[in-house]
Amino acid sequence: MTRSQSTRQQVLIIDDQKTNLKILGDILRQDVDVTLAQSAEQGLRKAIEFQPDLILLDVLMPDINGFELIKSLKHHAHTSSIPVIFITALSDTNHEEQGLRLGACDYIYKPFHATIVQARVRLHLQLSRQRKLLEQLAHIDPLTGIANRRKYDQVLEQLWRSATRQHSHLSLVMLDIDHFKEFNDHYGHAAGDKVLHQVATHLKQTLRRPNDFIARYGGEEFVILLPDSDEEGSRQLIEHCLSSIEQLQLEHGYSPISDYITLSAGGISCAATQDEDPNDVLKRADDMLYKAKQSGKNQLMWYTD
Numbered sequence: 001m002t003r004s005q006s007t008r009q010q011v012l013i014i015d016d017q018k019t020n021l022k023i024l025g026d027i028l029r030q031d032v033d034v035t036l037a038q039s040a041e042q043g044l045r046k047a048i049e050f051q052p053d054l055i056l057l058d059v060l061m062p063d064i065n066g067f068e069l070i071k072s073l074k075h076h077a078h079t080s081s082i083p084v085i086f087i088t089a090l091s092d093t094n095h096e097e098q099g100l101r102l103g104a105c106d107y108i109y110k111p112f113h114a115t116i117v118q119a120r121v122r123l124h125l126q127l128s129r130q131r132k133l134l135e136q137l138a139h140i141d142p143l144t145g146i147a148n149r150r151k152y153d154q155v156l157e158q159l160w161r162s163a164t165r166q167h168s169h170l171s172l173v174m175l176d177i178d179h180f181k182e183f184n185d186h187y188g189h190a191a192g193d194k195v196l197h198q199v200a201t202h203l204k205q206t207l208r209r210p211n212d213f214i215a216r217y218g219g220e221e222f223v224i225l226l227p228d229s230d231e232e233g234s235r236q237l238i239e240h241c242l243s244s245i246e247q248l249q250l251e252h253g254y255s256p257i258s259d260y261i262t263l264s265a266g267g268i269s270c271a272a273t274q275d276e277d278p279n280d281v282l283k284r285a286d287d288m289l290y291k292a293k294q295s296g297k298n299q300l301m302w303y304t305d
């Protein structure tokens, strides 16, 4: 069963001693899915790949110790918010303080008591579940189920920073439903809400790469960010989004340009730089959207220098 199919939470245990891995695994397995790693390097790889809900981390390991590893985990964008519990034979307050200062949420001494480990793991998993739920509520647009404007602002900043570092391209695209006022006026606001949900769901499914991102920008407008994507690839993808939305055949009997719901879009590809404000770049995509609307709608316009 894949992680997304499982409703059980997942704990990653990182310890160089096989017997510790076995004992801890046996203690926790009745409550959670358990993944084991026998070195810091393997642990970091599995943390990135499996995105566990919690990590149990030994301190004394050869090569890279637990204190070093937690620094990498907290530094890495994909693992920084995973809670870490140290479980270690270093049972003095100085090390405990160091571990907590480095970002651990708890510190358990070896030899440990099974029931205490279970209780603490349960507590931190419960906190983790609540935190994820709050994050979701704060970042998801309730009508469409895709990311909201607040999440978009965060993701744009992250993607811009990483594209600047890697000297890579980023494409920004604004999309807007055509003649949506007429749709609402004739079919009613509830039917309009349903169309917004259908369009958002379809656009999200059409984006193929894991780092492609879509958000509801506001009203009947959406924004798509395509990292590491050049102009040609981005244009092809967005053209496909537009044509496949029309092919969904969501009836719009009051649109003068089609029998169905259509979208207009404006896009831009650029090499990110530190000096440029990504919001200025988005403004250029928005200008292209305006041009697409002025030129008859149901089309994509792309910014060229």
Ligand SMILES: Nc1nc2c(ncn2[C@@H]2O[C@H](COP(=O)(O)OP(=O)(O)OP(=O)(O)O)[C@@H](O)[C@H]2O)c(=O)[nH]1
Pocket (backbone or CB within 6 Å): 143, 176, 177, 178, 179, 180, 181, 182, 184, 188, 189, 190, 191, 192, 193, 196, 218, 219, 220, 293, 297
């Ligand atoms: N049902 C529904 N309608 C919305 C929502 N947000 C914005 N709208 C509607 O979207 C319509 C946007 O109208 P306009 O900005 O004139 O755009 P348009 O009619 O699509 O015109 P063009 O974009 O030029 O094709 C308005 O009727 C808004 O009420 C929403 O959450 N639900």
